[in-house]
Amino acid sequence: MEMQQQTQRKEVLLEVDHLNTYIKTEDRVLQPVRDVSFQVRKGELLGIVGESGCGKSMTSLSIMGLTPKNITVQANHLLLGGKELTKLSRRELREMRGKEMAMIFQEPLTSLNPLFTIGYQLTETIRLHNQVTKKQAWERAVEMLKHVEIPRPEHVMKEYPNALSGGMRQRVMIAIALANRPSLLIADEPTTALDVTIQAQILYLMKQLMKQYDTAIMLITHDLGVVAEVADYVLVMYAGQVVEEASVYDLFRRPLHPYTRGLMNSTIKVHQSEEKLDTIEGTVPSLADMPAGCRFNPRCPFATAACRDKEPPLAEVLPGRKVRCIRWNELGGEGHGEQ
Ligand SMILES: Nc1ncnc2c1ncn2[C@@H]1O[C@H](COP(=O)(O)OP(=O)(O)OP(=O)(O)O)[C@@H](O)[C@H]1O
Ligand SMILES: [Mg+2]
Known part of the structure; x- marks a missing residue:
């Protein structure tokens, strides 16, 4: 039985072991994330759901090493592909970001720089982590835009973020996130700002790319409908804690909490x-x-x-x-x- 379970599920890519975050206020310490443990396996999509304020973003920012200054992060382990993230220097973490792990957010305009063209931002990301010429980076960038199904990619390369629709901007963000083929993509409410039809297209695209690129995805959402569509496994969070974990099939067949x-x-x-x-x-x-x-x-x-x-x-x-x-x-x- 146990053997069967192990062969069914893939290799562990990310191991989060007893993650805690703390905020020091004048008179006490608050804890937005409390003893959170879970795994993301290679090629799997883990959905994390819960209402606003449950600690979903704080959990992902902790993994990425991007928590705000007033937050202290502690964990027994944060292992990505066997590397202990909690032991890395700021510089080493920065190198991991974009290369081994990438994150996309709800509103792509806040992560895209309005002053630079899409092409510039995409090629910079590629050049940051790879020894390639400008021309090679440009070609690879166009290729990425094709992969995320952006029409007329050569033209879009020269556009500024404001010239694109929300859905197209989110496709660009996905292209940037996947440009260096990270093993883990964390997507924090990536479709919430989009209308329903575009949402479905973006989710479908992410799932396609996940298979093509062999990337695992941690998808954060407050929408169980989204989870039902695309997730393999689900983590339900409430008030900073995991309250339920199951395969998407088991969860919807028989929710326990x-x-x-x-x-x-x-x-x-x-x-x-x-x-x-x-x-x-x-x-x-x-x-x-x-x-x-x-x-x-x-x-x-x-x-x-x-x-x-x-x-x-x-x-x-x-x-x-x-x-x-x-x-x-x-x-x-x-x-x-x-x-
Ligand atoms: N920089 C900060 N300083 C103090 N408290 C914070 C900070 N960032 C988040 N919090 C608090 O931590 C808790 C968890 O926040 P978090 O952003 O992780 O929730 P979330 O599940 O992502 O919610 P949402 O669905 O609204 O994005 C909340 O109570 C929030 O108010
Ligand atoms: Mg959030």
């Missing part, structure tokens, strides 16, 4: 009525005011005294499935609509 089920209810209703219905009462607790016990207990319809008393562990309760809920079994986790 009440929070995951709540998210699914809202997703389904959004598609039915085009109106955002919050089926989970309340909001994510603030960092300064975390509830005792299970962090989800104030919003959980199934919370008992035990849930308010002690923080539940993230436990592997079924083969390949983890959940941070002491009542997952008695709640059954069947379907998603008992409220």
Whole structure:
């Protein structure tokens, strides 16, 4: 059984082991990411979902070494392809970025420089990590734009970011991110700013390129619909913690955590009525005011005294499935609509 599981899943590319982030304020220390552990495997797409403020971006910025100055990052391991990221100097990390790992963000305009042409920005990225002539870099850049299906790439090379639509800009960002064939691509809400049709095209493109380039993707989104479309594995985060981890198939077939089920209810209703219905009462607790016990207990319809008393562990309760809920079994986790 165990053997079978191991042969089914691919080699581990990224190992995040007990990642914690801290913010020092005047009177205390806040923790936006708490004991987060997970793996990304070669050629797999890991979706990370959770509401706003759950620590999704902080987790990815920690891996990239791009957290703001006021944040302290600690981890037992952050291993990418066997390299310990926590032990690298700033310079070594910068070298890893763009080459071994790359990140794209929600709004490409903030990462593209409006003062330089697309061609300049793309060739600079290529030249930064490769011993190539300007001409070779240019040709490779045009090739990249073709790969991300940008029409008339030679022409777009000479354009400035503002001349492109949001969808085209995001394609450019993907081209820049993949230009040096990183083994890991972190995409933080890459399609949220785009309209639905373009969103689907970009996601499809990312998935295609992932296979072609043998890149693993960590896709961050608040949208379970997106996850259902493209992810292989899913991590559900709540209030800085992982609350559930499963293959996309298992997760949608049988969500185990009440929070995951709540998210699914809202997703389904959004598609039915085009109106955002919050089926989970309340909001994510603030960092300064975390509830005792299970962090989800104030919003959980199934919370008992035990849930308010002690923080539940993230436990592997079924083969390949983890959940941070002491009542997952008695709640059954069947379907998603008992409220
Ligand atoms: N530079 C910072 N200083 C202090 N607190 C921060 C900082 N950046 C983020 N936070 C806090 O850390 C928590 C996690 O933030 P994070 O940006 O990781 O959430 P997220 O899951 O990415 O949310 P969203 O879906 O809105 O992008 C939030 O409570 C946020 O307010
Ligand atoms: Mg975010």
